[in-house]
Amino acid sequence: MAVATTLITLLLAASSAAQSIEGLGVSGGNGPRGGIGDGAHPVMRPQAFITDAKIPTAPNTTRQLAPGRPPRLVLHNQTSPTCDTRRRVVIDSSTGGAQQEMLGFGHAWTGSTVSVFQTLEDDVLDRVMQDLYGQGGNNMGFMRHTIGSSDLDGNQYTYDDNGPSFNQGQPDLDLSNFDIGPHGSAMAEMIARMGSYKGDVFLFGSPWSYPGWMKHNGLFIAPNLNEGSYSNLMNNSFNMQYIPQIIQYFSKYVDAFLDHGVSVNGLTLMNEPLNSQGGYPCMFLDAADEAAILAQGLGEEMHNRGVKVMAYDHNTDQPMYPMRVVQGAPEYTDMAAWHCYQGPVANYSVMRDFHYAYPDKLQFMTECSNYLPEAGSVNWAVAQNFIPPVRYGASGGTMWVMATNPDFGPHSPYGGCAGCLGSIVVNSSTTYTKTNDYYMIGQFSRFIRRGAVNYKVLEGMEGTTYDPNWFDLIAVKNPDMGWAVVFMNNLGSDQDVVLSFTEGDFEWEGTIPNATVVTWLLPSDQIVGQSGVLPLASGTAVVGTGTGGGTACPTTSSMMSSSSAPPTSTLKPVPHTKHTISVSSGSSSVS
Structure with a gap:
């Protein structure tokens, strides 16, 4: 050896x-x-x-x-x-x-994942972590987490709500009330525990919404229209006067997680920035505004902290969005991030076009969920959203929610995905199920090494x-x-x-x-x-x-003599090595 x-x-x-x-x-x-x-x-x-x-x-x-x-x-x-x-x-x-080159494959830390993992007995949680991150498990090395709450979270919050509840706070111009709070702290602590099982994970964060006071919220009365009408574009979108505050917000978030022993390696400025529907955390963020935030200080603050910036983080049907971000902030846009939800299927070939335009910018498939797969059916959700992106230029990918309870939760009380399957379903404090998605992700994360x-x-x-x-x-x-x-x-x-x-x-x-x-x-x-x-x-x-x-x-072969009879011996394998991947569950309490 x-x-x-x-x-x-x-x-x-x-x-x-x-x-x-x-x-x-x-x-x-x-x-x-x-x-x-x-x-x-x-x-x-x-x-x-x-x-x-x-x-x-x-x-x-x-x-x-x-x-x-x-x-x-x-x-x-x-x-x-x-x-x-x-x-x-x-x-x-x-x-x-x-x-x-490949960076890795993995999943997303959500509020649901943290909450169900908190219910596990310590030795059972240890087995879950080994299954997800150990060399004898899925060995995942590319992970996402939510900055604040997402739709897969039983509570709605940001790190500076500054008011009675989410989306109802008053402006906090110096961010004196910034606090990742009990939910953010619980996530940071759980991710830090992940790091003890997995040496060098690339972790990136994504917010589902900025604090409500940073947004155009509520009714916008348009002139010459009946009272109570409003513009969807002006509702639930970023108010650009708060660029200095959102720069501080991201900087404080990175520093707070580092205080908990978690190094953030990358971030996207907004999960699904073209999604402004009501019902759960989200916010509209135009590509020009995303570029402006980067160019006016966030890009420099993140790069000073060693944090790479991913543009877009949404579906493949709007391929010009990340290109516009690069055009507006070329020095500070390091990567592009794509989702799988374009109907009827994602068109990952747009990643090839992005690569031709910006060959120095990496790309990733950063979100895809497997929605309500039925037992007995054939399901390709993981493979069809890992293989094509890599073929078209992705250096890795993350599937959506990593773990839930048997009811696909907890999730937002006002909406969200009530059928997103993860790798792990926590059944009780002592038992959990590794789903078929777990094994499908393992086909990539176990065998494709970083630097491949x-x-x-x-x-x-x-x-x-x-x-x-x-x-x-x-x-x-x-x-x-x-x-x-x-x-x-x-x-x-x-x-x-x-x-x-x-x-x-x-x-x-x-x-x-x-x-x-x-x-x-x-x-x-x-x-x-x-x-x-x-x-x-x-x-x-x-x-x-x-x-x-x-x-x-x-x-036929050039090595075979025309006068000799074809040999009948079977192929001998290359010598055996002890370096193999364990595929056993390791515990009778785990299915």
């Missing part, structure tokens, strides 16, 4: 150039507390992990991050087109194929999110120079796959079962060569390794 680690260390400098995550205030390379695929834990043999898209009707009735049959290593072969029924997947592994590089997929995909059936994938090169390839198969049948790279002499063969998300972990070419194990050179490649069977197609 020492030789392998030294080899990987020497190879890190040869990694392809890509859009970098350097300077984000978190470590690169090995990622938080490491994990399989980092420099210290290289992949030494091919592995496969599988999660069924079917929502189970009872515990342990579907595959959930279960070890699957690993792919086999073969040399490039020339198979007769009339015989070959396999799906050929081609990755551009050249320098030109390198896209963006996403590469172009040249061939092998079929269909889009607009189609009823489709096959999608992403391929990233981890810091150990091995590969993590995440497949999503919604085509209605098992897919026998031959995966090849534009640079390299090897191919990997295996089956992606229907209605699954599967991750292949592939050792680097250097590890394969160092092991002294040669790939299958010729003979009959049996490709129907899944439950659906397959065809047997003859293969």
Whole structure:
């Protein structure tokens, strides 16, 4: 293992150039507390992990991050087109194929998460934290949290309401009444506890509303109209005269969380800034106003604190919003943030356009919820909102609410999501359920290391999110120079796959079962060569390794003598390593 680690260390400098995550205030390379695929834990043999898209009707009735049959290593072969029924997947592994570095995947801390976690006995909470953040769990390293309350919170508040209740306070021009209060303190303390399980999480915050006294609130009487009419645009929108106060507000928030031992690495100025509907915390914030807040002092204050700024934080149907923010405050806009709620599905291709316009700005998918998934149904909410964004330039993603009670709460008494499923459902003080979303997120967060590089997929995909059936994938090169390839198969049948790279002499063969998300972990070419194990050179490649069977197609190879008979020996795996990911629940009280 020492030789392998030294080899990987020497190879890190040869990694392809890509859009970098350097300077984000978190470590690169090995990622938080490491994990399989980092420099210290290289992949030494091919592995496969599988999660069924079917929502189970009872515990342990579907595959959930279960070890699957690993792919086999073969040399490039020339198979007769009339015989070959396999799906050929081609990755551009050249320098030109390198896209963006990966930061990580995770979830969102909400008031509901904090409140239900507070009901757990301490040893049970410890198991939850290990399941979410430990190396034997989901190893999440990119997390969001709410600044003040959101719709997934039983109480409505900001950090400076300065009045009898939310949205009813008086102006507090020097923010003398700023206080994160008991709810903010409870969240900061819970996030600090997360940090003890997870070394280097990138944490960013998002407000659902500014303090009510900073907004245009109440009725706006328009001239020449009947009394009581009002303008929706002027209702529940930011009043620009309070720019100095909102700069102080964000600065005090970052400092207050740091006092609780929590480093905030990034923020968005407003969650869903184009949403001003009544009923729960929200506020309209125009792109020009967002840029003005940054340019007039907030950008400098945040950068002085090491906090990166994400523009927008809303749906893909308004792609000009983050571009307008960059145009108005180019020096202080570091990233763009996108949500999944455009109907009928998110059009993540706009991220490619943003990248072409601003290649130095990172992008993320920062919110998507899985709404009321039904037991027994097939659900792709996580995969279809992690895979396409990464393909179009995202360096990571966060799903919405991380934990709730069995009634999808607590949530806002005046509205909010009454059916948003999280990774964890807390049933009692001693029991909790890991949902299918938990295992789906694990297909990404467990195996894609911080500092991994996403590469172009040249061939092998079929269909889009607009189609009823489709096959999608992403391929990233981890810091150990091995590969993590995440497949999503919604085509209605098992897919026998031959995966090849534009640079390299090897191919990997295996089956992606229907209605699954599967991750292949592939050792680097250097590890394969160092092991002294040669790939299958010729003979009959049996490709129907899944439950659906397959065809047997003859293969040829330049290494096979024309006078020799095809060998019949099976492929030997790359030597076994102890560095594997545990998939057991670890406790009988957890389902």
